[in-house]
Amino acid sequence: MILVFGKTGQVATELQTLLPEATFLGRDEADLTDPLLCGRKIREIKPEAVINAAAYTAVDKAEGDPLVATLVNAAAPTEMAETCADLGIPFVHISTDYVFDGEGEAPFFPDHPTGPLGVYGETKIEGENGVREAGGPFAILRTSWVFSAHGGNFVKTMLRLAETRDKLTVVADQVGGPTPARDIAKACVSIADQLKTDPNRAGTYHFSGAPDVSWADFAREIFAQAGKVMGVEDIPTSAYPTSVARPGNSRMNCETTKAVFGIDRPDWKTGLAEVLKKLEKTL
Numbered sequence: 001m002i003l004v005f006g007k008t009g010q011v012a013t014e015l016q017t018l019l020p021e022a023t024f025l026g027r028d029e030a031d032l033t034d035p036l037l038c039g040r041k042i043r044e045i046k047p048e049a050v051i052n053a054a055a056y057t058a059v060d061k062a063e064g065d066p067l068v069a070t071l072v073n074a075a076a077p078t079e080m081a082e083t084c085a086d087l088g089i090p091f092v093h094i095s096t097d098y099v100f101d102g103e104g105e106a107p108f109f110p111d112h113p114t115g116p117l118g119v120y121g122e123t124k125i126e127g128e129n130g131v132r133e134a135g136g137p138f139a140i141l142r143t144s145w146v147f148s149a150h151g152g153n154f155v156k157t158m159l160r161l162a163e164t165r166d167k168l169t170v171v172a173d174q175v176g177g178p179t180p181a182r183d184i185a186k187a188c189v190s191i192a193d194q195l196k197t198d199p200n201r202a203g204t205y206h207f208s209g210a211p212d213v214s215w216a217d218f219a220r221e222i223f224a225q226a227g228k229v230m231g232v233e234d235i236p237t238s239a240y241p242t243s244v245a246r247p248g249n250s251r252m253n254c255e256t257t258k259a260v261f262g263i264d265r266p267d268w269k270t271g272l273a274e275v276l277k278k279l280e281k282t283l
Contacts, residue, residue, distance in 0.1 A: 002192060003045050005030055005038065005080065006053035010148040011094060014185035015053060023047065032056075032072040035079035042083045049090040049192040052077050053185075055124070059098070060243045062119040073123035078130025085136025090195035092188045097144040097176060097208070099125050102247025105175075107212075109253045110142070110204040118244035128204065137199035139191045141184070141257075144208045144250045145218075147271075148181035149278035154215070158222045159279070162230050172216035172234035176250025177208030180271030187263050194261055201260050206252040209268030221269060226276055 002019055006012030007026035016024060023045055030041050032054055042050060056062060056072040077093050084091035100108050101115030116122045131138050147153040161168055187207050195201055213221075216234045223230040237248065254265050 001047050002049050002051060002189070003042060003047035004051045004053055005032070008151070009053055010146050010151045010153065010181035011184050011188070012053040013150045014148060014182040015051065015188070018185050018189055032076035033068055035071065035075040038076050039079045039083040042080065042087070047089065049092070049196060050080060050084050051092045051188050051192060052080055053094055053188070055094065057120070059118060059120045062123065063244055066119045066123070069119055069123045070126065073120070074126035074130060077127040078134065081131040081134035081136060081138055084138070085134040088136070090192045090199070091131065091136055091138045092192050092195070093127070093131050093138065093140050094184065094188070095124050095128055095140050095142040096121070097142060097247060097250040097252055099128065099142065100247060102249045104249055105251070107251040107253040108206070108249075110206055110256060117247065120244070132204070137195045137202050139195060139202060140204040141187060141191065142204070142206050142252060143179050143184055144176045144252060145178040146181050146184065147178055147275060149275050149282070150181070154178070154218065155222055155272065155275060156279070158219050159226060162223065162226075162228050166229070167231035167233065168219065169233045169235045169239070170216040170219045171237050171240050172214045173236050174246055174248050174250065175212055175214050176247075177210060177212050177252065177265065178218055178268040178272070179207065179209040180266055180268060180275065182274070183209070183266035183271060187257075190263060191261055203256075203260070205257040205260070206254045207257050207263065208252045208254060208265060209271065210265040212251045221272065225269075225272055
């Protein structure tokens with residue numbers, strides 16, 4: 001049995017459909033601002049593996065809330081990893097492209113030096129370091145631009161804006177790999193299973209959708225697949241200011257994930273088609 005921290009997030013929601021027999025802990029059962037509680041829950045439930053699909057992901061809000069962001073993104077996963085290491089069970093932890101500075105155009109390898117642009121990225125790095133130092137059979141899975149039919153994400157935002165507008169301006173100088181939450185969930189399950197039989201596969205890995213694309217071109221594909229006539233005007237990041245800088249380059253090299261676990265980068269266009277079908281049924 002697998003224990004999953006998280007219940008309502010995009011990846012956690014997809015995990016519930018993949019793992020109906022798993023145990024899922026939401027905030028009401030395991031508040032990540034209480035790291036020690038997370039460790040106690042693992043010992044009480046005695047799972048065969050743990051997946052952490054919960055995080056503090058509000059990038060701008062984290063700047064004014066660093067304590068809570070640190071507890072959720074750093075202290076809690078560190079406690080989870082240490083408990084799993086003590087019990088000798090696999091721990092899979094989801095991280096982010098925001099650990100990098102976003103410079104250049106080359107894809108980032110897992111061992112590339114980190115350089116976060118804000119508190120969110122900083123706290124995710126702290127969490128990664130804690131997981132590694134715990135010494136158990138772990139996998140840190142960095143991903144990017146997550147989307148699904150659930151929660152808030154770029155796909156749903158674009159479709160909502162299309163209801164009242166006929167033209168949008170979208171950032172075109174940030175490039176990355178949109179990643180379907182369902183594919184992330186599948187990858188986490190596969191990695192957890194493989195770590196059970198071969199703990200030596202522990203390490204830091206990348207997993208993002210292919211091909212890499214700009215936000216503007218991602219938006220065009222969303223509208224094209226949804227059958228919506230919508231003009232998309234390319235704009236630079238400087239024309240869309242935010243309180244925290246976003247990475248210009250979110251490309252990630254996923255070769256080691258394929259080599260070690262046999263998991264390919266997912267085709268995000270296929271994933272997008274599946275998400276749009278689900279959203280049609282809910283409208």
